[in-house]
Amino acid sequence: GAVVSQHPSRVICKSGTSVKIECRSLDFQATTMFWYRQFPKQSLMLMATSNEGSKATYEQGVEKDKFLINHASLTLSTLTVTSAHPEDSSFYICSASTPAYYKGNTEAFFGQGTRLTVV
Amino acid sequence: DQQVKQNSPSLSVQEGRISILNCDYTNSMFDYFLWYKKYPAEGPTFLISISSIKDKNEDGRFTVFLNKSAKHLSLHIVPSQPGDSAVYFCAASVTTGTASKLTFGTGTRLQVTL
Numbered sequence: 001g002a003v004v005s006q007h008p009s010r011v012i013c014k015s016g017t018s019v020k021i022e023c024r025s026l027d028f029q030a031t032t033m034f035w036y037r038q039f040p041k042q043s044l045m046l047m048a049t050s051n052e053g054s055k056a057t058y059e060q061g062v063e064k065d066k067f068l069i070n071h072a073s074l075t076l077s078t079l080t081v082t083s084a085h086p087e088d089s090s091f092y093i094c095s096a097s098t099p100a101y102y103k104g105n106t107e108a109f110f111g112q113g114t115r116l117t118v119v
Numbered sequence: 120d121q122q123v124k125q126n127s128p129s130l131s132v133q134e135g136r137i138s139i140l141n142c143d144y145t146n147s148m149f150d151y152f153l154w155y156k157k158y159p160a161e162g163p164t165f166l167i168s169i170s171s172i173k174d175k176n177e178d179g180r181f182t183v184f185l186n187k188s189a190k191h192l193s194l195h196i197v198p199s200q201p202g203d204s205a206v207y208f209c210a211a212s213v214t215t216g217t218a219s220k221l222t223f224g225t226g227t228r229l230q231v232t233l
Contacts, residue, residue: 006162034220043225044163044208093162095221108153108212108221110162 003027004096006111013084013118021079021114023094029074030096034108035067038091047092050077084118091115122146123211125224132231138196140227142209145190149211153221154183154194157206166207167194199231 003026013019023033031052036044048069049057056069066088068080077096081088093113124143132138140154150171155163169176169183169192176183182195196203206228210221 004162009160036223044221044223046220046222049220091160095162109165110155113160113162115160 004094004109004111006094006114008114009112010115011117013116015085015118016083018080018082019084019116021081021092021094021116023077023079023096023111025075025096025109028096030077031074033071033077033094033096035069035077035079036093036095038093038113044093047079081116084116086118089116089118121225122149123209123222123224125207125209125227127227128225129228129230132199132229134201134231134233135198138194138199138203138229138231140194140196140207140209140229142192142194142224143190144192144211146211146213146222147190148213149222150214151212152183152185152192153210153212154181155208155210155223156203157208157226163208196229199229201231201233204229204231 005024005026007022011019033050035047037047038044046059047062050069050071052071052074058064066082068082071077091113094111095108097108122145153168154166156166157163167178167181167183169185174185180196185192206226208226209224212221
C-alpha cells in the first residue's frame with residue numbers, strides 16, 4: 001500500500017515548550033491529510049483536516065491555536081503542539097488519502113504515530 | 120455522540136477457529152466502511168473495506184459483511200492465527216471525493232490463543 005511516514009515516533013518535552021510532528025506521503029501527492037489523537041484504550045479521535053495551501057479545518061472542541069497545522073506542500077503536513085502541558089500527552093497519528101487514480105483505490109493510509117509525553 | 124460503536128472491547132479465540140468482530144453505526148449517511156488493525160504505539164494498518172452498495176467483501180482470510188438495514192457490519196477472520204492478535208477498529212466515512220475523513224469505533228482487542 002501507499003507509504004505515509006510520520007516523525008518523530010516518540011518525543012518527550014517539558015511543559016511550556018512546543019513540539020512539531022511531521023507527516024509525509026512518500027509515494028503520492030496528498031491534498032488532504034488528517035490528524036488524529038488516541039487516548040489510552042480509546043478510539044482514534046479526529047482533530048483536524050489539513051488542506052494543502054489553505055487553513056486546516058478543526059473538529060469541535062479542538063483548540064486551533066494550540067494545535068497548529070501547516071500543509072505547505074502536497075507531501076507534507078505538520079502538527080505543532082504549542083505550549084505543551086501534561087494533558088497533551090497522547091498518541092498522535094496522521095493519515096493521508098490516496099487520490100482516486102492511485103492504483104484505482106481511494107484509501108486512507110496512516111503514519112506510524114507519535115507518542116508525545118509532556119513532563 | 121459515538122457514531123460508530125464496537126460493543127465488545129475484547130475477544131479471545133482459539134487458533135484455527137473463526138473470529139467475528141462486530142461494529143454498529145448510527146449515521147445513515149455513512150457509505151464506506153473500513154477495518155483497521157492496530158498494534159500498540161503504531162499507526163493503524165488497513166485490512167479490508169466495503170462500499171454500501173455491497174453486502175460482502177472478501178480478501179483472503181478476511182471477510183466483511185454489511186447489513187445496511189441494521190446499520191451493522193462484521194469482520195470475519197478464518198482461520199484465526201496468533202499473529203492476528205491486535206486491536207481492530209472499524210471506521211466509516213461519507214464519500215466526498217478523494218478525501219477519507221474517518222469516524223472510528225472504540226476498537227476490539229482480539230487475542231488468538233494457541
